[in-house]
Amino acid sequence: MAKTLSIVIPALNEEGAIGSTIERCLEAREAIKEQAGLDNVEILVVNDGSTDRTDEIARSFKDVSVITFPVNQGYGAAIKEGWNQSSGDYLAFLDADGTCDPLFFANLCSVVRAESADVALGSRMGPDSKMPKIRRLGNNIFACLLGMLSGRRITDTASGMRVVRRDSLRHLYPLPNGLHFTPAMSARALLNDLKVIEIPMAYEERIGDSKLHALRDGFRFLKAIWAGVLCYRPESILLAAMIGCLTLTGLMAMYPVEFYINNGRLEEWMIYRFCACHLLGSIAFMLFLSIGFLSRVADIGPRRAEAARFWPHLISQTLNVRVMAVAIFVQVGMATMFLIPGITDYLQTGHISLHWSRLLAGAFLLCTAASSGIFTFLGEVVTSWLGQHAGRFPAKVKTNTLTVVHAPESQRLAG
DSSP states (O other), rough: OOOOOEEEESSSOOOTTTHHHHHHOOOHHHHHHHTOOOOOEEEEEEEESSSSHHHHHHHOOOOEEEEESSSSOOOOHHHHHHTTTTTOSSSEETTTTTTTTTGGGHHHHHHHHTTTTTEEEEEEEEEEEEOOOOHHHHHHHHHHHHHHHHHHSSSTTOOSSEHHHHHHGGGGGOSSTTTTTTHHHHHHHTTTTTTEEEEOOOBOOOOOEEEEOHHHHHHHHHHHHHHHHHHHHHHHHHOOOOOHHHHHHHHHHHHHHHHHHHHHHHGGGGHHHHHHHHHHHHHHHHHHHHHHHHHGGGGSOOOOOTTGGGGHHHHTTOOOOOHHHHHHHHHHHHHHHHHHHHHHHHHSSSSSOOOHHHHHHHHHHHHHHHHHHHHHHHHHHHHHHHHHHTHHHHHHHHHHTTSSHHHOOOOOOOO
Protein backbone atom coordinates (compact mmCIF):
# COMPACT_ATOMS: atom_id res chain seq x y z
CA MET A 1 0.00 0.00 0.00
CA ALA A 2 1.41 3.38 -1.05
CA LYS A 3 2.56 5.62 1.78
CA THR A 4 2.84 9.39 1.47
CA LEU A 5 4.35 12.06 3.71
CA SER A 6 2.77 15.51 3.45
CA ILE A 7 5.03 18.38 4.56
CA VAL A 8 3.25 21.65 5.28
CA ILE A 9 5.26 24.88 5.48
CA PRO A 10 3.29 27.72 7.14
CA ALA A 11 4.71 31.07 6.07
CA LEU A 12 4.02 34.65 7.13
CA ASN A 13 6.25 37.31 5.55
CA GLU A 14 9.17 34.90 5.05
CA GLU A 15 10.47 36.16 1.69
CA GLY A 16 14.04 35.98 2.97
CA ALA A 17 13.86 32.29 3.88
CA ILE A 18 10.96 30.62 2.05
CA GLY A 19 12.88 30.00 -1.16
CA SER A 20 15.80 28.23 0.46
CA THR A 21 13.46 26.27 2.76
CA ILE A 22 11.48 24.95 -0.23
CA GLU A 23 14.67 24.13 -2.13
CA ARG A 24 16.01 22.13 0.81
CA CYS A 25 12.70 20.24 1.08
CA LEU A 26 12.76 19.38 -2.63
CA GLU A 27 16.39 18.26 -2.44
CA ALA A 28 15.62 16.06 0.58
CA ARG A 29 12.58 14.32 -0.93
CA GLU A 30 14.34 11.33 -2.45
CA ALA A 31 16.46 10.74 0.64
CA ILE A 32 13.36 10.93 2.86
CA LYS A 33 11.51 8.45 0.65
CA GLU A 34 14.42 6.02 0.61
CA GLN A 35 15.28 6.17 4.32
CA ALA A 36 11.69 6.15 5.60
CA GLY A 37 10.38 3.62 3.08
CA LEU A 38 7.83 6.00 1.54
CA ASP A 39 6.35 6.10 -1.94
CA ASN A 40 5.84 9.84 -2.14
CA VAL A 41 6.59 13.11 -0.36
CA GLU A 42 4.37 16.08 -1.15
CA ILE A 43 5.14 19.67 -0.15
CA LEU A 44 2.52 22.30 0.56
CA VAL A 45 3.20 25.94 1.41
CA VAL A 46 0.47 27.88 3.20
CA ASN A 47 0.89 31.62 2.72
CA ASP A 48 -0.73 32.99 5.87
CA GLY A 49 -1.70 36.46 4.62
CA SER A 50 1.85 37.61 3.81
CA THR A 51 2.30 41.17 2.61
CA ASP A 52 5.75 40.63 1.09
CA ARG A 53 6.93 38.37 -1.79
CA THR A 54 6.42 35.08 0.10
CA ASP A 55 3.52 33.98 -2.13
CA GLU A 56 5.32 34.91 -5.35
CA ILE A 57 8.47 33.04 -4.39
CA ALA A 58 6.58 29.93 -3.27
CA ARG A 59 4.60 29.78 -6.54
CA SER A 60 7.80 29.86 -8.57
CA PHE A 61 8.45 26.21 -7.63
CA LYS A 62 6.68 23.71 -9.88
CA ASP A 63 6.50 20.70 -7.57
CA VAL A 64 4.98 22.60 -4.64
CA SER A 65 1.31 23.23 -3.84
CA VAL A 66 0.61 26.75 -2.55
CA ILE A 67 -2.42 27.67 -0.45
CA THR A 68 -2.98 31.37 0.15
CA PHE A 69 -4.97 33.02 2.93
CA PRO A 70 -6.06 36.56 1.94
CA VAL A 71 -5.57 37.65 5.55
CA ASN A 72 -3.52 36.25 8.40
CA GLN A 73 -5.33 33.44 10.22
CA GLY A 74 -2.57 32.08 12.41
CA TYR A 75 0.23 29.52 12.51
CA GLY A 76 -2.00 26.66 13.62
CA ALA A 77 -4.73 27.54 11.11
CA ALA A 78 -2.17 27.38 8.28
CA ILE A 79 -0.92 23.95 9.33
CA LYS A 80 -4.43 22.55 9.71
CA GLU A 81 -5.52 23.83 6.30
CA GLY A 82 -2.40 22.35 4.73
CA TRP A 83 -3.12 18.99 6.34
CA ASN A 84 -6.74 19.27 5.24
CA GLN A 85 -5.76 19.68 1.60
CA SER A 86 -2.98 17.09 1.69
CA SER A 87 -3.20 13.41 0.83
CA GLY A 88 -0.51 11.94 3.08
CA ASP A 89 -0.82 9.06 5.51
CA TYR A 90 1.79 10.88 7.59
CA LEU A 91 1.46 14.61 8.21
CA ALA A 92 4.35 16.93 8.94
CA PHE A 93 5.07 20.60 9.28
CA LEU A 94 8.21 22.65 9.10
CA ASP A 95 8.81 26.28 10.00
CA ALA A 96 9.66 28.44 6.98
CA ASP A 97 12.45 30.34 8.73
CA GLY A 98 15.32 28.00 7.80
CA THR A 99 16.01 26.82 11.36
CA CYS A 100 15.44 23.09 10.74
CA ASP A 101 16.89 20.63 8.21
CA PRO A 102 14.09 18.99 6.13
CA LEU A 103 16.21 15.85 5.77
CA PHE A 104 15.47 15.17 9.45
CA PHE A 105 11.94 14.17 8.39
CA ALA A 106 13.47 10.85 7.35
CA ASN A 107 14.34 10.13 10.99
CA LEU A 108 10.97 11.28 12.31
CA CYS A 109 8.92 9.39 9.74
CA SER A 110 11.00 6.23 10.19
CA VAL A 111 10.37 6.32 13.93
CA VAL A 112 6.62 6.83 13.48
CA ARG A 113 6.45 3.85 11.13
CA ALA A 114 8.78 1.53 13.05
CA GLU A 115 7.43 2.30 16.52
CA SER A 116 3.77 2.83 15.54
CA ALA A 117 4.01 6.23 17.21
CA ASP A 118 1.26 8.83 17.04
CA VAL A 119 3.63 11.81 17.05
CA ALA A 120 7.37 12.19 16.48
CA LEU A 121 9.02 15.53 17.07
CA GLY A 122 12.46 17.00 16.76
CA SER A 123 13.82 18.43 19.99
CA ARG A 124 15.64 21.75 19.69
CA MET A 125 17.07 21.48 23.20
CA GLY A 126 20.15 19.40 22.37
CA PRO A 127 23.80 20.51 22.24
CA ASP A 128 23.58 21.35 18.51
CA SER A 129 20.78 23.86 19.06
CA LYS A 130 21.29 27.60 18.54
CA MET A 131 18.01 28.51 20.21
CA PRO A 132 18.09 31.88 22.05
CA LYS A 133 18.54 31.53 25.81
CA ILE A 134 15.21 33.17 26.73
CA ARG A 135 13.30 30.72 24.53
CA ARG A 136 15.33 27.79 25.86
CA LEU A 137 14.41 28.82 29.41
CA GLY A 138 10.73 29.10 28.49
CA ASN A 139 10.77 25.68 26.85
CA ASN A 140 12.34 24.13 29.94
CA ILE A 141 9.66 25.66 32.16
CA PHE A 142 6.79 24.46 29.96
CA ALA A 143 8.37 20.99 29.64
CA CYS A 144 8.69 20.64 33.43
CA LEU A 145 5.12 21.83 33.98
CA LEU A 146 3.66 19.46 31.40
CA GLY A 147 5.80 16.63 32.73
CA MET A 148 4.43 17.09 36.25
CA LEU A 149 0.84 17.18 35.00
CA SER A 150 1.10 14.23 32.62
CA GLY A 151 3.69 12.05 34.34
CA ARG A 152 5.62 11.91 31.06
CA ARG A 153 8.62 13.86 29.89
CA ILE A 154 9.54 15.63 26.68
CA THR A 155 12.14 18.39 26.46
CA ASP A 156 10.64 20.55 23.70
CA THR A 157 6.89 21.20 23.98
CA ALA A 158 6.83 23.76 21.14
CA SER A 159 8.97 22.08 18.48
CA GLY A 160 8.17 23.35 14.99
CA MET A 161 9.16 20.12 13.21
CA ARG A 162 6.91 17.09 13.66
CA VAL A 163 5.41 14.06 11.96
CA VAL A 164 1.90 12.94 12.94
CA ARG A 165 0.04 9.83 11.91
CA ARG A 166 -3.13 10.99 10.11
CA ASP A 167 -5.41 8.59 11.96
CA SER A 168 -4.15 10.02 15.28
CA LEU A 169 -5.61 13.46 14.52
CA ARG A 170 -8.98 12.45 15.93
CA HIS A 171 -7.31 12.21 19.35
CA LEU A 172 -5.48 15.54 18.96
CA TYR A 173 -8.13 17.86 17.55
CA PRO A 174 -9.36 20.50 18.17
CA LEU A 175 -6.12 22.47 18.13
CA PRO A 176 -5.79 26.28 18.26
CA ASN A 177 -5.06 28.55 15.30
CA GLY A 178 -2.22 30.55 16.83
CA LEU A 179 1.42 29.92 17.71
CA HIS A 180 0.30 27.89 20.72
CA PHE A 181 -0.70 25.14 18.26
CA THR A 182 2.45 23.14 19.08
CA PRO A 183 2.31 23.17 22.92
CA ALA A 184 -1.42 22.41 22.70
CA MET A 185 -0.63 19.36 20.57
CA SER A 186 2.08 18.27 23.02
CA ALA A 187 -0.30 18.65 25.95
CA ARG A 188 -3.13 16.72 24.30
CA ALA A 189 -0.83 13.92 23.15
CA LEU A 190 0.89 13.44 26.51
CA LEU A 191 -2.18 13.90 28.70
CA ASN A 192 -4.16 11.43 26.58
CA ASP A 193 -1.32 8.87 26.63
CA LEU A 194 -0.67 8.92 22.89
CA LYS A 195 2.69 7.53 21.87
CA VAL A 196 5.07 10.47 21.48
CA ILE A 197 8.71 10.01 20.49
CA GLU A 198 11.25 12.81 20.67
CA ILE A 199 14.55 12.88 18.76
CA PRO A 200 17.25 15.55 19.28
CA MET A 201 17.93 17.62 16.16
CA ALA A 202 20.13 20.49 15.07
CA TYR A 203 18.56 23.94 15.18
CA GLU A 204 19.95 27.00 13.43
CA GLU A 205 19.37 30.69 13.94
CA ARG A 206 16.32 31.84 12.02
CA ILE A 207 16.38 34.08 8.94
CA GLY A 208 14.41 37.28 9.52
CA ASP A 209 12.48 38.43 12.57
CA SER A 210 10.74 35.97 14.88
CA LYS A 211 6.93 36.08 15.10
CA LEU A 212 7.09 34.80 18.68
CA HIS A 213 6.53 37.25 21.56
CA ALA A 214 7.95 35.72 24.73
CA LEU A 215 5.44 37.14 27.24
CA ARG A 216 2.24 37.11 25.17
CA ASP A 217 2.82 33.73 23.54
CA GLY A 218 4.22 32.28 26.75
CA PHE A 219 0.89 33.06 28.41
CA ARG A 220 -0.91 31.39 25.49
CA PHE A 221 1.32 28.33 25.85
CA LEU A 222 0.30 28.07 29.51
CA LYS A 223 -3.37 28.39 28.56
CA ALA A 224 -2.94 25.63 25.97
CA ILE A 225 -1.43 23.28 28.54
CA TRP A 226 -4.16 24.16 31.06
CA ALA A 227 -6.84 23.50 28.43
CA GLY A 228 -5.33 20.05 27.86
CA VAL A 229 -5.45 19.30 31.58
CA LEU A 230 -9.10 20.38 31.81
CA CYS A 231 -9.95 18.21 28.82
CA TYR A 232 -8.10 15.01 29.71
CA ARG A 233 -7.00 15.12 33.36
CA PRO A 234 -9.33 17.43 35.35
CA GLU A 235 -9.48 14.88 38.18
CA SER A 236 -5.70 15.05 38.63
CA ILE A 237 -5.99 18.66 39.79
CA LEU A 238 -8.77 17.80 42.23
CA LEU A 239 -6.90 14.72 43.44
CA ALA A 240 -3.78 16.78 44.18
CA ALA A 241 -5.90 19.36 46.03
CA MET A 242 -7.64 16.62 48.02
CA ILE A 243 -4.33 15.06 49.05
CA GLY A 244 -3.08 18.52 50.06
CA CYS A 245 -6.15 19.19 52.21
CA LEU A 246 -5.95 15.77 53.88
CA THR A 247 -2.25 16.25 54.60
CA LEU A 248 -2.85 19.63 56.22
CA THR A 249 -5.80 18.21 58.20
CA GLY A 250 -3.65 15.38 59.53
CA LEU A 251 -0.82 17.69 60.51
CA MET A 252 -3.12 20.12 62.31
CA ALA A 253 -5.03 17.36 64.12
CA MET A 254 -1.93 15.47 65.22
CA TYR A 255 -1.15 17.45 68.36
CA PRO A 256 -4.74 17.75 69.72
CA VAL A 257 -5.24 14.00 69.24
CA GLU A 258 -1.96 13.21 71.01
CA PHE A 259 -2.86 15.63 73.82
CA TYR A 260 -6.30 14.03 74.27
CA ILE A 261 -4.85 10.52 74.37
CA ASN A 262 -2.34 11.51 77.05
CA ASN A 263 -4.59 13.78 79.15
CA GLY A 264 -8.18 12.79 78.41
CA ARG A 265 -9.16 16.39 77.69
CA LEU A 266 -8.67 19.25 75.22
CA GLU A 267 -7.42 22.78 75.77
CA GLU A 268 -9.77 25.63 74.88
CA TRP A 269 -7.33 27.16 72.41
CA MET A 270 -7.52 23.97 70.35
CA ILE A 271 -10.90 25.08 69.02
CA TYR A 272 -9.07 27.01 66.31
CA ARG A 273 -7.33 23.87 65.11
CA PHE A 274 -10.61 21.99 65.17
CA CYS A 275 -12.27 24.68 63.06
CA ALA A 276 -9.43 24.55 60.54
CA CYS A 277 -9.63 20.76 60.42
CA HIS A 278 -13.40 20.99 59.95
CA LEU A 279 -12.94 23.34 56.99
CA LEU A 280 -10.09 21.40 55.34
CA GLY A 281 -11.77 18.06 55.94
CA SER A 282 -15.03 19.27 54.40
CA ILE A 283 -13.17 20.59 51.33
CA ALA A 284 -11.27 17.29 50.98
CA PHE A 285 -14.51 15.31 51.11
CA MET A 286 -16.14 17.60 48.52
CA LEU A 287 -13.11 17.12 46.26
CA PHE A 288 -13.37 13.34 46.72
CA LEU A 289 -17.00 13.38 45.62
CA SER A 290 -16.22 15.76 42.73
CA ILE A 291 -13.54 13.38 41.41
CA GLY A 292 -16.02 10.53 41.37
CA PHE A 293 -18.66 12.68 39.71
CA LEU A 294 -16.25 13.88 36.98
CA SER A 295 -15.25 10.30 36.29
CA ARG A 296 -18.93 9.42 35.91
CA VAL A 297 -19.56 12.15 33.33
CA ALA A 298 -16.28 11.43 31.46
CA ASP A 299 -18.14 9.03 29.17
CA ILE A 300 -19.70 11.99 27.37
CA GLY A 301 -16.37 13.79 26.99
CA PRO A 302 -13.37 13.07 24.72
CA ARG A 303 -11.60 9.73 24.56
CA ARG A 304 -9.18 9.45 27.45
CA ALA A 305 -6.45 6.99 28.33
CA GLU A 306 -7.53 4.26 30.74
CA ALA A 307 -4.39 4.74 32.82
CA ALA A 308 -5.37 8.35 33.45
CA ARG A 309 -8.78 7.25 34.75
CA PHE A 310 -7.72 4.52 37.19
CA TRP A 311 -7.98 6.38 40.50
CA PRO A 312 -10.93 8.58 39.46
CA HIS A 313 -12.78 5.49 38.23
CA LEU A 314 -12.03 3.69 41.48
CA ILE A 315 -13.41 6.63 43.46
CA SER A 316 -16.48 6.86 41.22
CA GLN A 317 -17.42 3.31 42.21
CA THR A 318 -18.37 4.67 45.64
CA LEU A 319 -20.97 6.97 44.09
CA ASN A 320 -23.62 4.30 43.75
CA VAL A 321 -26.83 4.43 45.69
CA ARG A 322 -26.20 1.40 47.89
CA VAL A 323 -22.69 2.38 49.07
CA MET A 324 -23.62 6.02 49.60
CA ALA A 325 -26.81 5.10 51.47
CA VAL A 326 -24.70 3.11 53.93
CA ALA A 327 -22.21 5.98 54.19
CA ILE A 328 -24.96 8.52 54.86
CA PHE A 329 -26.52 6.25 57.49
CA VAL A 330 -23.14 5.89 59.25
CA GLN A 331 -22.42 9.63 59.04
CA VAL A 332 -25.80 10.63 60.45
CA GLY A 333 -25.57 7.93 63.13
CA MET A 334 -22.16 9.12 64.32
CA ALA A 335 -23.30 12.74 64.24
CA THR A 336 -26.26 11.80 66.43
CA MET A 337 -23.94 10.13 68.94
CA PHE A 338 -21.90 13.33 69.20
CA LEU A 339 -24.87 15.68 69.41
CA ILE A 340 -27.54 13.76 71.34
CA PRO A 341 -26.20 14.73 74.81
CA GLY A 342 -26.53 18.40 73.90
CA ILE A 343 -30.01 17.92 72.46
CA THR A 344 -31.14 16.00 75.57
CA ASP A 345 -29.61 18.62 77.84
CA TYR A 346 -31.43 21.41 76.02
CA LEU A 347 -34.79 19.63 76.13
CA GLN A 348 -34.44 19.01 79.87
CA THR A 349 -32.90 22.26 81.11
CA GLY A 350 -33.25 24.77 78.29
CA HIS A 351 -29.47 25.17 78.22
CA ILE A 352 -26.61 23.52 76.33
CA SER A 353 -23.38 22.52 78.03
CA LEU A 354 -22.10 20.35 75.20
CA HIS A 355 -18.35 20.63 74.62
CA TRP A 356 -17.42 22.45 71.44
CA SER A 357 -15.38 19.48 70.13
CA ARG A 358 -18.51 17.30 69.98
CA LEU A 359 -20.45 20.08 68.26
CA LEU A 360 -17.77 20.52 65.57
CA ALA A 361 -17.46 16.77 65.02
CA GLY A 362 -21.24 16.39 64.68
CA ALA A 363 -21.48 19.36 62.32
CA PHE A 364 -18.70 17.94 60.15
CA LEU A 365 -20.45 14.57 59.85
CA LEU A 366 -23.78 16.17 58.98
CA CYS A 367 -22.13 18.32 56.30
CA THR A 368 -20.47 15.29 54.73
CA ALA A 369 -23.76 13.36 54.87
CA ALA A 370 -25.54 16.19 53.03
CA SER A 371 -22.76 16.36 50.43
CA SER A 372 -22.95 12.59 49.95
CA GLY A 373 -26.67 12.79 49.33
CA ILE A 374 -26.37 15.65 46.83
CA PHE A 375 -23.58 14.03 44.81
CA THR A 376 -25.36 10.67 44.82
CA PHE A 377 -28.43 12.37 43.37
CA LEU A 378 -26.33 14.13 40.69
CA GLY A 379 -24.61 10.86 39.84
CA GLU A 380 -27.94 9.14 39.34
CA VAL A 381 -29.10 11.99 37.11
CA VAL A 382 -26.04 11.56 34.87
CA THR A 383 -26.53 7.78 34.79
CA SER A 384 -30.14 8.33 33.77
CA TRP A 385 -29.11 10.70 30.98
CA LEU A 386 -26.51 8.25 29.68
CA GLY A 387 -29.07 5.46 29.67
CA GLN A 388 -31.73 7.60 28.02
CA HIS A 389 -29.39 8.70 25.22
CA ALA A 390 -27.34 5.51 24.89
CA GLY A 391 -27.92 5.47 21.17
CA ARG A 392 -26.43 8.91 20.65
CA PHE A 393 -23.48 9.22 23.02
CA PRO A 394 -21.18 6.53 21.62
CA ALA A 395 -20.97 8.30 18.24
CA LYS A 396 -20.12 11.56 19.97
CA VAL A 397 -17.41 9.92 22.04
CA LYS A 398 -15.73 8.59 18.92
CA THR A 399 -15.80 11.79 16.91
CA ASN A 400 -16.01 14.58 19.45
CA THR A 401 -12.43 15.74 18.89
CA LEU A 402 -13.44 16.92 15.45
CA THR A 403 -16.76 18.54 16.28
CA VAL A 404 -15.40 22.06 16.59
CA VAL A 405 -13.50 21.91 13.30
CA HIS A 406 -15.13 23.50 10.26
CA ALA A 407 -17.06 21.00 8.17
CA PRO A 408 -14.74 20.73 5.11
CA GLU A 409 -11.71 20.12 7.31
CA SER A 410 -13.55 17.63 9.47
CA GLN A 411 -14.75 15.65 6.48
CA ARG A 412 -11.31 15.50 4.92
CA LEU A 413 -9.55 14.43 8.12
CA ALA A 414 -12.18 11.88 9.05
CA GLY A 415 -11.62 10.21 5.69
